[in-house]
Amino acid sequence: xxxxxxxxxxxxxxxxxxxxxxxxxxxxxxxxxxxxxxxxxxxxxxxxxxxxxxxxxxxxxxxxxxxxxxxxxxxxxxxxxxxxxxxxxxxxxxxxxxxxxxxxxxxxxxxxxxxxxxxxxxxxxxxxxxxxxxxxxxxxxxxxx
Amino acid sequence: xxxxxxxxxxxxxxxxxxxxxxxxxxxxxxxxxxxxxxxxxxxxxxxxxxxxxxxxxxxxxxxxxxxxxxxxxxxxxxxxxxxxxxxxxxxxxxxxxxxxxxxxxxxxxxxxxxxxxxxxxxxxxxxxxxxxxxxxxxxxxxxxxxxxxxxxxxxxxxxxxxxxxxxxxxxxxxxxxxxxxxxxx
Numbered sequence: 001x002x003x004x005x006x007x008x009x010x011x012x013x014x015x016x017x018x019x020x021x022x023x024x025x026x027x028x029x030x031x032x033x034x035x036x037x038x039x040x041x042x043x044x045x046x047x048x049x050x051x052x053x054x055x056x057x058x059x060x061x062x063x064x065x066x067x068x069x070x071x072x073x074x075x076x077x078x079x080x081x082x083x084x085x086x087x088x089x090x091x092x093x094x095x096x097x098x099x100x101x102x103x104x105x106x107x108x109x110x111x112x113x114x115x116x117x118x119x120x121x122x123x124x125x126x127x128x129x130x131x132x133x134x135x136x137x138x139x140x141x142x143x144x145x
Numbered sequence: 146x147x148x149x150x151x152x153x154x155x156x157x158x159x160x161x162x163x164x165x166x167x168x169x170x171x172x173x174x175x176x177x178x179x180x181x182x183x184x185x186x187x188x189x190x191x192x193x194x195x196x197x198x199x200x201x202x203x204x205x206x207x208x209x210x211x212x213x214x215x216x217x218x219x220x221x222x223x224x225x226x227x228x229x230x231x232x233x234x235x236x237x238x239x240x241x242x243x244x245x246x247x248x249x250x251x252x253x254x255x256x257x258x259x260x261x262x263x264x265x266x267x268x269x270x271x272x273x274x275x276x277x278x279x280x281x282x283x284x285x286x287x288x289x290x291x292x293x294x295x296x297x298x299x300x301x302x303x304x305x306x307x308x309x310x311x312x313x314x315x316x317x318x319x320x321x322x323x324x325x326x327x328x329x330x
Contacts, residue, residue: 007317014291014316016298045324051273051293053182053191061174064192068170068199075200086160 003035004028009042151215158206170199173216177223183293184227184285186274194230198222213303220296220304224286231282276323284319287312 004012004025011017012025029036147168149157154172157165177198182191201222202209209218273293277285283305290296290304291312298316302309 006321007313010317010320011313014298042320042324045327046292046320048327049273049276049292049323051183051277053179054188056178061171064174064178064196065167065170067192068196068203071196071200072203075204 003032006038009035009039012039013042013046152211155206155209155211155215158203166203169202169215173219174199176216177219180220180223180289180294181227183274183277183289184224185230186278190230194226195223197226201226217300217303220290220294221306224304228282272327276326279326280319280322284315284322287315288319288323291316 008017008021008025012022015022017025029039149168151169151172154165154169158169174195177195178191181194181198182188185191185194198219202219209215277289277293280288286305287301290301291298296304298309298312301312305312
């Protein structure tokens with residue numbers, strides 16, 4: 001068998017080779033001195049590198065939980081405005097939609113009223129103009145006399 | 146509730162059950178803390194970053210898609226926060242003109258061991274953390290997830306949202322760099 005690639009040794013160490021390849025490599029390591037030495041070096045290096053986090057007492061994890069809750073409390077004021085109860089959320093959403101719809105309706109009606117006033121104003125100014133025409137005609141008639 | 150699967154607990158969290166969220170934190174606190182500790186080498190930073198990760202989980206639980214595992218999602222969040230932490234450290238170091246903004250590695254002793262074994266554990270732990278710290282960001286993440294957290298390459302690819310081949314490439318480079326680093330010691 002051909003000598004193994006370094007990458008295969010790494011995958012072999014971590015148990016990431018497929019079964020036939022793993023068996024082939026294991027038997028190769030028994031017969032090839034060069035690969036066996038490389039394997040031993042790699043194994044020693046990686047086995048020597050372990051880092052367990054410090055063991056914390058139970059009280060630490062209780063404080064940890066409290067810490068998480070405090071951080072959430074500080075960062076999410078939206079929870080006060082929007083409680084996480086589906087029924088209440090639905091009710092608040094419905095009320096907000098109703099308020100928006102009412103405001104929209106009033107705004108629309110107000111706009112219509114404003115249009116009506118403007119139209120009336122234009123009509124009135126046209127009446128003034130008509131009156132002016134009448135006056136001019138009357139003046140002409142007086143002049144003709 | 147403690148026996149319920151993650152999916153059921155997450156559903157309860159989404160419905161506003163705060164005790165369900167406490168169970169979720171309880172279940173994953175040690176793992177999130179360990180990952181952050183192995184990435185930073187500091188107990189204070191590990192505590193802060195892992196707690197931050199749970200704040201993110203709380204706020205973004207609505208966006209969590211159940212086709213991936215909760216632990217995968219949590220690991221991704223912790224790693225993102227660690228990346229941000231490293232960036233800030235580097236920026237702080239650059240602004241203060243110091244050679245390194247990173248803290249001196251202090252490996253805390255475990256309480257259940259003899260003084261001798263504690264010393265050995267602290268030494269190997271320090272060596273591991275120093276070796277990890279010298280790696281470039283992506284290699285560091287892959288090495289920590291593979292070598293120290295024991296995740297499968299397939300899982301790491303999911304956590305880092307990349308191809309398995311990319312994970313393998315980073316792993317090979319990381320192992321080579323670690324070996325080189327250990328030879329120089």
